[in-house]
Structure formats: structure tokens, C-alpha cells
Amino acid sequence: MIESYDPLVVGRRVRELRSAVGLTLSDLAGRLGRAPSHLSMVENGKRELRLGELHAVAGALGVDVADLLSQAPRSRRAQLEIALERAQRSPLFTSLGLAPLAVRKTLPDQAIETVLALLSELEKVHEQRAATPEQARRANTSLRAEMRRRGNHLAELETTAATLLAAVDYTGGPLSQRVVADLAGHLGFTIHHVGDLPASTRSLTDLEGRRIYLPRQSEAGRDPRSTLLQALAGAVLEHRPPEDYESFLRQRVESNYLAGALLVPQATAVPLLKSAKERRELSVEDLRDAYAVTYETAAHRFTNLATEHLGIPVHFLKVHESGTIAKAYENDDVRFPSDPLGTVEGQLVCRFWAARRVFAVEDRFSPYHQLTDKPGGTYWCTSSIQTTGRGAFSLSVGTSFPHAKWFRGMDADQRFTSTCPDENCCRTPPPALAQRWAGRALPSPRLNASLFATLPTAPSMTSASPPGVDTTDAYRFLERHSGGGRP
Numbered sequence: 001m002i003e004s005y006d007p008l009v010v011g012r013r014v015r016e017l018r019s020a021v022g023l024t025l026s027d028l029a030g031r032l033g034r035a036p037s038h039l040s041m042v043e044n045g046k047r048e049l050r051l052g053e054l055h056a057v058a059g060a061l062g063v064d065v066a067d068l069l070s071q072a073p074r075s076r077r078a079q080l081e082i083a084l085e086r087a088q089r090s091p092l093f094t095s096l097g098l099a100p101l102a103v104r105k106t107l108p109d110q111a112i113e114t115v116l117a118l119l120s121e122l123e124k125v126h127e128q129r130a131a132t133p134e135q136a137r138r139a140n141t142s143l144r145a146e147m148r149r150r151g152n153h154l155a156e157l158e159t160t161a162a163t164l165l166a167a168v169d170y171t172g173g174p175l176s177q178r179v180v181a182d183l184a185g186h187l188g189f190t191i192h193h194v195g196d197l198p199a200s201t202r203s204l205t206d207l208e209g210r211r212i213y214l215p216r217q218s219e220a221g222r223d224p225r226s227t228l229l230q231a232l233a234g235a236v237l238e239h240r241p242p243e244d245y246e247s248f249l250r251q252r253v254e255s256n257y258l259a260g261a262l263l264v265p266q267a268t269a270v271p272l273l274k275s276a277k278e279r280r281e282l283s284v285e286d287l288r289d290a291y292a293v294t295y296e297t298a299a300h301r302f303t304n305l306a307t308e309h310l311g312i313p314v315h316f317l318k319v320h321e322s323g324t325i326a327k328a329y330e331n332d333d334v335r336f337p338s339d340p341l342g343t344v345e346g347q348l349v350c351r352f353w354a355a356r357r358v359f360a361v362e363d364r365f366s367p368y369h370q371l372t373d374k375p376g377g378t379y380w381c382t383s384s385i386q387t388t389g390r391g392a393f394s395l396s397v398g399t400s401f402p403h404a405k406w407f408r409g410m411d412a413d414q415r416f417t418s419t420c421p422d423e424n425c426c427r428t429p430p431p432a433l434a435q436r437w438a439g440r441a442l443p444s445p446r447l448n449a450s451l452f453a454t455l456p457t458a459p460s461m462t463s464a465s466p467p468g469v470d471t472t473d474a475y476r477f478l479e480r481h482s483g484g485g486r487p
């Protein structure tokens with residue numbers, strides 16, 4: 001085998017040289033003692049010439065072997081034909097299901113050039129599309145790392161929030177609908193509740209006409225103030241349609257943060273939290289009640305302020321009832337499940353963590369507290385369930401054991417051990433169940449609406465189910481519904 005041998009280039013050159021000396025395919029095939037069909041395959045680049053044949057062909061055509069093997073096509077036309085041939089054999093062209101363009105002498109060079117340019121553009125589009133999920137994941141991972149470095153605290157946005165609140169004479173306590181409306185007016189916006197807002201949008205801002213469109217009815221489980229404040233935040237922060245995934249994610253984090261900082265202002269929340277810490281009575285519920293916000297907003301604000309102002313490292317988890325992570329943040333070294341690229345959204349949380357245990361608790365009104373012994377140490381966690389239009393989610397705030405003493409409910413009587421990511425912790429079904437159902441079940445995953453959960457993740461080679469499916473749950477379900485007996 002000759003290393004630099006390109007069958008297509010060599011084949012074209014053979015055809016060109018053969019035509020130049022006025023030989024037909026059969027003529028040359030005859031001189032070589034081969035069938036014309038064989039030579040035709042060679043000329044079309046579908047078969048390689050053996051070393052001996054190469055010498056024979058070169059001899060018959062009156063050229064050197066090196067001349068046949070030269071990678072440089074003789075003419076612009078030959079170059080175009082080779083490029084077209086190659087493009088039409090590509091997986092992209094094949095996937096289009098088009099009949100290949102036959103390369104005839106009558107085909108103008110310009111036609112070939114145009115087809116090549118179109119195919120090359122199409123390939124670029126495909127490459128960009130294919131690159132998006134991984135790019136999105138990397139952008140997400142790096143943004144998470146940045147927020148972790150900053151203790152989930154954005155000082156400049158806290159200042160922006162304080163300035164805005166001062167402008168509308170906010171004095172403390174829950175931010176009323178009225179003050180929110182004043183804020184919109186102060187920023188020069190009018191608010192319009194409409195019935196035909198596109199289903200894919202939460203709000204729509206007309207930057208030119210300074211109009212903010214909101215739906216007539218707010219989504220179940222969502223604070224209508226948040227929707228408006230996030231829209232205002234986007235305008236205040238001068239967000240423009242994002243150019244790439246990174247800016248899209250950053251804008252989301254920023255407008256979310258600013259809306260939270262307006263609902264639970266740092267100036268009044270920090271003294272409240274500090275005094276609670278002194279009394280060892282820190283609680284997310286109290287923050288929620290003091291500002292009349294959702295548990296999620298309170299938990300989010302707690303993580304914004306806890307490290308910066310209270311010196312407490314924390315983690316935050318929003319987990320769908322299916323067990324998959326919708327949102328997560330940590331700077332207390334708790335180890336979240338993650339894919340090889342560092343994405344945690346869409347990953348299944350350990351069954352023994354508070355974020356999942358809380359779903360089994362009947363009383364959904366009292367705060368749930370739990371101690372969990374994890375491979376990296378013991379963690380204290382408080383969880384609450386919030387039901388939305390997209391299902392039930394658990395919202396958890398936790399910290400490493402040495403900091404648990406500042407929280408109300410630190411003397412949790414619930415204690416569990418988790419050895420995840422060890423497969424034997426909770427991912428591998430109990431042996432009896434596995435023996436009964438392995439190979440006899442085909443669960444179909446329910447992907448939740450989180451941004452990343454719908455992106456394809458590499459399936460675990462040891463799992464019996466697609467990513468996002470809890471095998472144990474699937475088997476238990478079958479166990480119950482099949483009466484437990486063998487077929």
C-alpha cells in the first residue's frame with residue numbers, strides 16, 4: 001500500500017491521461033489484461049491499483065508512476081470534478097437522498113462551483129447545529145464555576161437593585177404589586193396584560209415603544225411580580241437578543257438575580273438573616289414569609305447572601321419529581337451527580353438525599369430537614385415541595401455539618417447514608433428485583449422541561465434504562481402492577 005495513494009485523484013488522472021493519448025477504456029483494459037469494468041472502477045476512484053498494476057498503467061500511458069501518484073490535479077476542471085465527486089460521496093450528501101449530479105463534459109465549471117459552495121454552506125450549518133449542545137454545556141459549566149467563585153453573590157446587581165428601590169421610595173417588607181408598577185413607570189415602561197402572548201414566552205418587551213407585554217394569567221406556582229421584574233431587569237441591564245449560548249445563560253442568571261434582589265433586598269434581608277443566625281434560627285421559610293415570595297425565590301436569595309454575609313457555604317437544588325436536577329448551585333463541596341462534561345441538569349439525584357426523600361413525606365406544609373452522610377462528609381438539608389404547571393419540584397438548601405448549627409431544624413431526626421456516585425448506593429436495583437426484571441422491561445424516559453434535560457446525554461453503560469429513568473422505580477412499578485408473579 002502506498003501511503004499517499006488517493007484513489008479518486010489517481011483514477012481521474014488515469015482517465016485524463018488515457019483520453020490524452022486517445023485510448024478507450026477497453027483499449028487500456030486490454031493492454032493491462034483486465035476487464036474494462038475493473039478499469040472503470042479504478043478511474044472512478046472506487047478501486048485501488050496494486051503496485052504491479054500501477055507500473056503497467058504508467059507504462060501503457062507513457063508516464064512515470066510518480067506522475068500517476070502526484071496529488072496535484074492537472075487542471076482546474078479536474079480539481080473541480082474531484083471535489084464534486086468527493087462531496088457527492090459525503091455522508092451529508094447521502095443523507096439528502098438526492099441523485100448525484102453526473103459529471104459530463106457539458107457541465108459548466110460554474111455549475112460545479114455553485115453546487116460545491118452550496119454543499120459547503122450546508123455542511124457549516126450542520127456543524128454549528130451539532131456543536132450547540134456541547135457548547136451549551138460548556139458555557140453552562142463555566143458560568144456555574146464563576147458563580148461558585150463569587151459565592152453566588154453579584155455585588156453590582158445588589159447595588160442596582162438598591163438604587164431602583166430607592167427611586168420608588170421602597171421602605172421595606174414585601175414588594176407590593178403597586179411598587180413594582182411604580183418601578184416600571186419610573187423606568188418609562190407601560191404594562192400590558194394580553195391574552196395572545198406567544199406560548200413560548202413569559203413576557204415580551206417592546207424596547208422602542210417601552211411596553212412590556214405580560215400574560216393575562218400567570219403560570220401556576222409562579223409569582224407574577226417575578227415575571228414583570230425579570231422583564232424590567234432585562235431592560236435595565238440593557239440585554240439584547242443573545243448572540244451565543246454563553247450570553248443567553250448569563251442574561252438569564254442576571255435578570256433572575258436582579259428580580260430576586262428587588263423582591264428580597266439585601267439591605268433589609270441581611271440584618272434579618274444575621275439576627276436569625278445569632279439565635280441559631282436561620283430558616284428559608286422565615287425569609288419567604290418576611291418578603292411574601294415563593295420558596296424558590298427565598299431559597300435562591302438565601303444562597304446569594306449566605307456565603308457573602310453570613311460566611312456559610314451552601315448548596316441549592318431544584319429537583320423534579322422524576323428525580324432529575326432542574327437547577328443546582330453549590331460552594332460547600334457537596335458532590336452533585338454530573339455528566340463527563342460537568343453538566344448537572346438532567347442528572348438523577350441520589351434517592352437518599354433530602355431533595356428526593358421529601359417527596360415521600362406526607363406533610364407537605366412543614367419544613368423537611370435531613371442529615372445525610374455523603375462520601376465527602378455529613379450535610380444538613382432542608383427541603384420543600386413546590387407544585388407548578390410542569391409538575392412538582394423539591395427545593396432544597398443545605399450546608400456541610402459544621403454550619404448546620406445556625407439553622408432551625410438542625411436536630412433533624414431523619415438521617416440517611418448516601419454513597420452515590422457508587423452504583424451500588426441506589427442506582428442498581430436490589431438483586432431480587434433485578435433478577436426478576438432485567439431484560440424484561442423497557443421504560444421510556446420522561447424528560448423534564450429543564451433546559452439541559454432534553455439534551456442527549458451519554459447513556460450509562462451499566463444502566464438498564466435510558467438516561468433520566470430510575471431503574472429501581474421502574475422495576476418497582478412493574479412489580480406492583482404485575483402482581484409480582486412470574487409470567
Ligand SMILES: [Zn+2]
Nearest residue numbers: 350420425426
Ligand atoms: Zn445514592
